[in-house]
Amino acid sequence: MPAEAPKTPLRLGLAGLGTVGIGVVRIVQQHADLIAARTGRPVVITAVCARDRTKNRDADLSGYAWETDTVALARRDDVDVFVEVMGGHEGAARDATEAAIAAGKDVVTANKALLAHHGQALALAAEAAGRVIRFEAAVAGGIPVIKALTEGLAGNQIRRVMGVMNGTCNYILTRMQSAGLPYEQVFEEARQLGYLEADPNLDVGGIDAGHKLSLLAAIAFGTRVSFEAVELEGIGNISIDDITLAADMGYRIKLLGVAQMTGRGLEQRMTPCLVPADSPLGQLQGGTNMVVLEGDSVGQIVLRGPGAGMGPTASAVMGDVMDIARGTRLSTFGQPAASLAAPQAAKSATPASYYLRMVLLDKPGALAKIATCLGEAGVSIDQMRQHRHEGTQAPVLIVTHKATRDDIDHAISRFAGTGVLVGAPVALRIEEI
Amino acid sequence: MPAEAPKTPLRLGLAGLGTVGIGVVRIVQQHADLIAARTGRPVVITAVCARDRTKNRDADLSGYAWETDTVALARRDDVDVFVEVMGGHEGAARDATEAAIAAGKDVVTANKALLAHHGQALALAAEAAGRVIRFEAAVAGGIPVIKALTEGLAGNQIRRVMGVMNGTCNYILTRMQSAGLPYEQVFEEARQLGYLEADPNLDVGGIDAGHKLSLLAAIAFGTRVSFEAVELEGIGNISIDDITLAADMGYRIKLLGVAQMTGRGLEQRMTPCLVPADSPLGQLQGGTNMVVLEGDSVGQIVLRGPGAGMGPTASAVMGDVMDIARGTRLSTFGQPAASLAAPQAAKSATPASYYLRMVLLDKPGALAKIATCLGEAGVSIDQMRQHRHEGTQAPVLIVTHKATRDDIDHAISRFAGTGVLVGAPVALRIEEI
Numbered sequence: 001m002p003a004e005a006p007k008t009p010l011r012l013g014l015a016g017l018g019t020v021g022i023g024v025v026r027i028v029q030q031h032a033d034l035i036a037a038r039t040g041r042p043v044v045i046t047a048v049c050a051r052d053r054t055k056n057r058d059a060d061l062s063g064y065a066w067e068t069d070t071v072a073l074a075r076r077d078d079v080d081v082f083v084e085v086m087g088g089h090e091g092a093a094r095d096a097t098e099a100a101i102a103a104g105k106d107v108v109t110a111n112k113a114l115l116a117h118h119g120q121a122l123a124l125a126a127e128a129a130g131r132v133i134r135f136e137a138a139v140a141g142g143i144p145v146i147k148a149l150t151e152g153l154a155g156n157q158i159r160r161v162m163g164v165m166n167g168t169c170n171y172i173l174t175r176m177q178s179a180g181l182p183y184e185q186v187f188e189e190a191r192q193l194g195y196l197e198a199d200p201n202l203d204v205g206g207i208d209a210g211h212k213l214s215l216l217a218a219i220a221f222g223t224r225v226s227f228e229a230v231e232l233e234g235i236g237n238i239s240i241d242d243i244t245l246a247a248d249m250g251y252r253i254k255l256l257g258v259a260q261m262t263g264r265g266l267e268q269r270m271t272p273c274l275v276p277a278d279s280p281l282g283q284l285q286g287g288t289n290m291v292v293l294e295g296d297s298v299g300q301i302v303l304r305g306p307g308a309g310m311g312p313t314a315s316a317v318m319g320d321v322m323d324i325a326r327g328t329r330l331s332t333f334g335q336p337a338a339s340l341a342a343p344q345a346a347k348s349a350t351p352a353s354y355y356l357r358m359v360l361l362d363k364p365g366a367l368a369k370i371a372t373c374l375g376e377a378g379v380s381i382d383q384m385r386q387h388r389h390e391g392t393q394a395p396v397l398i399v400t401h402k403a404t405r406d407d408i409d410h411a412i413s414r415f416a417g418t419g420v421l422v423g424a425p426v427a428l429r430i431e432e433i
Numbered sequence: 434m435p436a437e438a439p440k441t442p443l444r445l446g447l448a449g450l451g452t453v454g455i456g457v458v459r460i461v462q463q464h465a466d467l468i469a470a471r472t473g474r475p476v477v478i479t480a481v482c483a484r485d486r487t488k489n490r491d492a493d494l495s496g497y498a499w500e501t502d503t504v505a506l507a508r509r510d511d512v513d514v515f516v517e518v519m520g521g522h523e524g525a526a527r528d529a530t531e532a533a534i535a536a537g538k539d540v541v542t543a544n545k546a547l548l549a550h551h552g553q554a555l556a557l558a559a560e561a562a563g564r565v566i567r568f569e570a571a572v573a574g575g576i577p578v579i580k581a582l583t584e585g586l587a588g589n590q591i592r593r594v595m596g597v598m599n600g601t602c603n604y605i606l607t608r609m610q611s612a613g614l615p616y617e618q619v620f621e622e623a624r625q626l627g628y629l630e631a632d633p634n635l636d637v638g639g640i641d642a643g644h645k646l647s648l649l650a651a652i653a654f655g656t657r658v659s660f661e662a663v664e665l666e667g668i669g670n671i672s673i674d675d676i677t678l679a680a681d682m683g684y685r686i687k688l689l690g691v692a693q694m695t696g697r698g699l700e701q702r703m704t705p706c707l708v709p710a711d712s713p714l715g716q717l718q719g720g721t722n723m724v725v726l727e728g729d730s731v732g733q734i735v736l737r738g739p740g741a742g743m744g745p746t747a748s749a750v751m752g753d754v755m756d757i758a759r760g761t762r763l764s765t766f767g768q769p770a771a772s773l774a775a776p777q778a779a780k781s782a783t784p785a786s787y788y789l790r791m792v793l794l795d796k797p798g799a800l801a802k803i804a805t806c807l808g809e810a811g812v813s814i815d816q817m818r819q820h821r822h823e824g825t826q827a828p829v830l831i832v833t834h835k836a837t838r839d840d841i842d843h844a845i846s847r848f849a850g851t852g853v854l855v856g857a858p859v860a861l862r863i864e865e866i
Contacts, residue, residue, distance in 0.1 A: 027588050027730055037655065037768045038587050136585065142731040144585025151584075151761075152569065152577025154471050155460050155751025222470065280737065283716065297460055298575040298748035301738040304713065305731065315731035318588025328584075328761045335470045 009042040010325040013079030013105070015070050015096055016086030017050035017057055020110055020137070023314025024083065025059045035318075039325035049073040050086075074100035081106045081324055083317060085137070089113035101125045101133075108320040110137035110313055116211035116227035119218065123337035133332045134320035139212040140165050140289045142312025143305040144319060149219050149293055150334040156295025158220035160260040162431070166209040167287030167307040168195045169235050169255040173272075174285045177243045177252070183236065195287070205234035206255060210270040213257035216291070217268050219334045221261050222341055226268070229345035233271040242357055242426055245397050246274050249383075251355075252282040256431055265344030274355050274430040280304070281433060292433070348405030352432070353382060356398040356408075358415070358425035362389070366420035367396065373418065377411035379403040393422050405429070442475040443758040446512030446538070448503050448529055449519030450483035450490055453543055453570070456747025457516065458492045468751075472758035482506040483519075507533035514539045514757055516750060518570070522546035534558045534566075541753040543570035543746055549644035549660035552651065556770035566765045567753035572645040573598050573722045575745025576738040577752060582652050582726055583767040589728025591653035593693040595864070599642040600720030600740040601628045602668050602688040607718045610676045610685070616669065628720070638667035639688060643703040646690035649724070650701050651766045654694050655773055658766070659701070662778035666704040675790055675859055678830050679707050682816075684788075685715040689864055698777030707788050707863040713737070714866060725866070781838035785865070786815060789831040789841075791848070791858035795822070799853035800829065806851065810844035812836040826855055838862070 012028070014021055028035070028045055036042045047065035049072075067073040074082045074096040082100035084107065086093050093114050100107050107126065109115070115122065115135055126133045136146045140163065149158070164170050168190055175186045187204065190196050195203075202208045214227040235255050246253050251274040259268045275281045280302045284290050289307030294300050306312040323330075333340060360366040367386065374381060383399040400408070408427055415421045445461070447454055461468070461478055469475045480498035482505075500506040507515045507529040515533035517540065519526050526547050533540050540559065542548070548555065548568055559566045569579045573596065582591070597603050601623055608619045620637065623629050628636075635641045647660040668688050679686050684707040692701045708714045713735045717723050722740030727733050739745040756763075766773060793799040800819060807814060816832040833841070841860055848854045 023730065031588065031590065034590060034655075035588065037772055040769070143734060144581045147580060147585045148577045151756060152580045152752045153748060154755040155464065155468065155748050157464065157467060222467075280713070280716075283711075283713075295748060297456065297744035297751075299739045299742075299745055301576060301736070303734070303736055305734040309732075311730035312732055315586060315588050315728060318730075319585045322587040323584060326763065328763075330759065330761075336473070339470055 007041050009044045011044055011046045011078055011080045012083050012321065013073045013076055013081070014045055014048045014083045014085070015073055016084065017048060018085065019310045020085040020313045020317065022057055022059050023310035024085065024317050025061065027314050027318050035322060039322050041325055043321060043325050046078045047073055047076055070096035071099045074105065075103045079105060081108055081321060083321065084109040084111055085317065087111055087113070089117045094118060097122060098125065101129050101131055104129060104131060106131050106324050107133045108317055109133065109135050110317060112138040112208065112211040112215060116214045116225060119215065119225040119332070120337060120340070123332035126332060127337050132324065132329055134323065135215065136320050137313045137316035139215055140291050141305065141307040141309065142315045143289060143291060143303045143307070144316065145291045145303050146219065147319070148301065148303060149216060150330065153293060153295050153298055153301065154334070156297050159294040159296060160258065161216045161220045161291070161293055162281070163213065163216070163257045163289070163291040164254050164281060164284055165212045165257055165289050165291065165307060166203055166255055167289055168203040169209070170284060171195060171287045172204070173235060173238065173243070173253055173255070176240055177247065180240060182240050183238060201234070204236055206232045206270040209255060209257055213259055213268055213270050217259035217266060218340065220259060221266055221343070222335055223266055223343035224340045226343050226345065229266070229268055229343065231269040231271060231347060235272050237426060238272055241395070242428070245357065246355065247277065250277050251275060251430065252277050253428065254281055256281065258431060260350065262346050262349040264349040265346035267346045267349050269348060272428055274428055275433055279433045351402040351404050353402055353430040354400045354408050355428040355430055356400065356425055358396055359422040360394045360396050361420045361422060362392045362394045363420060366394070369418040369420050370396070370415060373414035374400070374411045377407050377414060379407050379411050440474050442477045444477055444479045444511055444513045445516050445754065446506045446509055446514070447478050447481045447516045447518070448506055449517065450481060451518065452743045453518040453746045453750065455490055455492050456743035457518065457750050458494065460747055460751050468755060472755050474758055476754060476758050479511045480506055480509050503529035504532045507538065508536045512538060514541055514754060516754065517542040517544055518750065520544055520546070522550045527551060530555060531558065534562050534564055537562060537564065539564050539757050540566045541750055541757070542566065542568050543750060545571040545641065545644040545648065549647045549658060552648065552658040552765070553770060553773070556765035559765060560770050565757065565762055567756065568648065569753050570746045570749035572648055573724050574738065574740040574742065575748045576722060576724060576736045577749065578724045578736050579652065580752070581734065581736060582649060583763065586726060586728050586731055586734065587767070589730050592727040592729060593691065594649045594653045594724070594726055595714070596646065596649070596690045596722070596724040597687050597714060597717055598645045598690055598722050598724065598740060599636055599688060600722055601636040602642070603717060604628060604720045605637070606668060606671065606676070606686055606688070609673055610680065613673065615673050616671060634667070637669055639665045639703040642688060642690055646692055646701055646703050650692035650699060651773065653692060654699055654776070655768055656699055656776035657773045659776050659778065662699070662701055662776065664702040664704060664780060668705050670859055671705055674828070675861070678790065679788065680710065683710050684708060684863065685710050686861065687714060687717070689714065691864060693783065695779050695782040697782040698779035700779045700782050702781060705861050707861055708866055712866045784835040784837050786835055786863040787833045787841050788861045788863055789833065789858055791829050792855040793827045793829050794853045794855060795825045795827045796853060799827070802851040802853050803829070803848060806847035807833070807844045810840050810847060812840050812844050
């Protein structure tokens, strides 16, 4: 279907010849027949763009026109779809994407930062021009989660979206646990393995994963992308003690993204959380990604797969390209950008149990003072443990009953006045799954 | 997108007002605004069809025309999409689906049996008429796996598709393990809970899951649906001993569907298999479904969710309906039906380790005779255990090195001549994941 499908080739202009770009070249070259059989027309690359033409990229690029200017690539007459796999949310990526839309091209992008910052403006421009922007590769690598949410679950009011969407953070956290190593050492391992972005804070600070969450939230809740409203907390303060204590209680610590619509507005968080060890999220090891979609009719859908890498990311790019080749036309965020609501941001409005770890001076009444602070902030205690220790400092673990983040923060601000606290406490939400 | 989308309502004719049909009614009624916002046009039900009009269905059907003849419903002028959620692979469901296509309607169906038996003919007819047949609800309930495979992973050569796609069987097997109960007792429980089809062999015989596997295989490998080539084996011979022995070795027993293209042809099996207990498939409890998709670029994608029930199945139906409302047009099996290859069926061509459990007469040399049979059939032994026992019958467990199913069957056929075997051996494939 359809018998009247156009047989003219769909022509790609490929901006970026890094790992993902070369992955796209390989699929287009190696699977030309399969792609034509599935879409009803050939898909070809006509032109490419990258800074250094002389670099050996282990791919035959001789058949493609070469542009050094990305904007020029985006405007070429022999390009139908501008494929952006270069990255960066300003500069060339942004300019060229805008130029492509203005020149009447469809856009397929892996650029989560660009869309997290400029998604609404780009979507409005594309829709005014009758063009599409597709971005499956921008979220959770090879997992077709944008498609599942936008199309497969379109009949659902989405209740909650959750995900482990930064493989590097999950690698670090699971490696700390399996090897019993401190954060700093595993971070250094990850750097040497090439798992970290040039600015590692994009990974371990939760920014990269926060970008992805903001895109999922826009689709799920029909709201404009609002990355700036994502509560971000990285994994840099997670100690091996936290991981061990959490494990003793049957939990794992994950950098978990959660978006949900509450009575007070849209809650978006990308923070380290405790999740049950025997849940699909708790069982997730290493660099693998997982997204959990909850809808009012469908219940809970869990998607798991590789979140990065040449093959998986190129697979996602090609899924979008082939949709365009088949004639599928979708709004960028699943409904016209002009109809997306301005989200009212809510800071962790939903109550949860919290894990609190702190170090107290080993004085009489120290624990009681902390307990009093919690009580005065309206936070009640489910579990409290003070382990046997040497010296004058006592490690204390508290699990609270359900409380809001504001109440927890309020209690913590009172701890300082007690004079018994050593350093800053760690407070992690326990997410119910 | 697109600005020029038609604003006229998409009109559904709904055949079947059982659980799934009422689920569809509820979504259409409760989410009218959300559906229109996402698809750009209203989706309405104009007519319905079911045998008994007087039955209380706990839904307001007063606004819909009522047909008692399904074919008449399919041909109504005020129906754009024929939604078939009645079931059965002959009779009314088949006649009406054919009539709908002939009358120029698109079709959305939850009917796996119909497509497993007549999918190729129906797809050819639909494509000749320029209509689509969509069937997300037919496979793995609410999990958008047809979409993931047909669209999201379209750029991949698919290596293997696996799945636990009959929730009743997985409920029975996991309940046997958790409660330590025999098959017959849990089967009876499942019957009383209403988990079993009127003909329970559709579930426990693997037929229902085999239907689903045959549909996935057609999309994955570009071959015509060939349900008759699926190797089917039910779970009726799985004993609590098998479950316990498998668990002792770190495995779980699942009714697992596997489809893969081999050098000798398309292998499709729906059989009880051992899978690693710590794999996503091994961890799957109760009635939940899971599908694993493996592609050359993407690697392994795992999808998990509810495989049946009102909400999940209706969610899948509505995903297809909303695709049609958005103007998405796809070949039934992901490429034109006329281009699908006739599959060459291969019986378990890929070698695997096998789990063999049997009871031997406790005579000197009994084990040696069995070992000799295996050796003569070219099957070598990885592990062999004879547990302490009372009486004259010895339970024996053997795990083989990799062998083909033919070799295993050949060895088993030789066991009979030894005179030491009591009853029939159980032979289960150990699937590598």
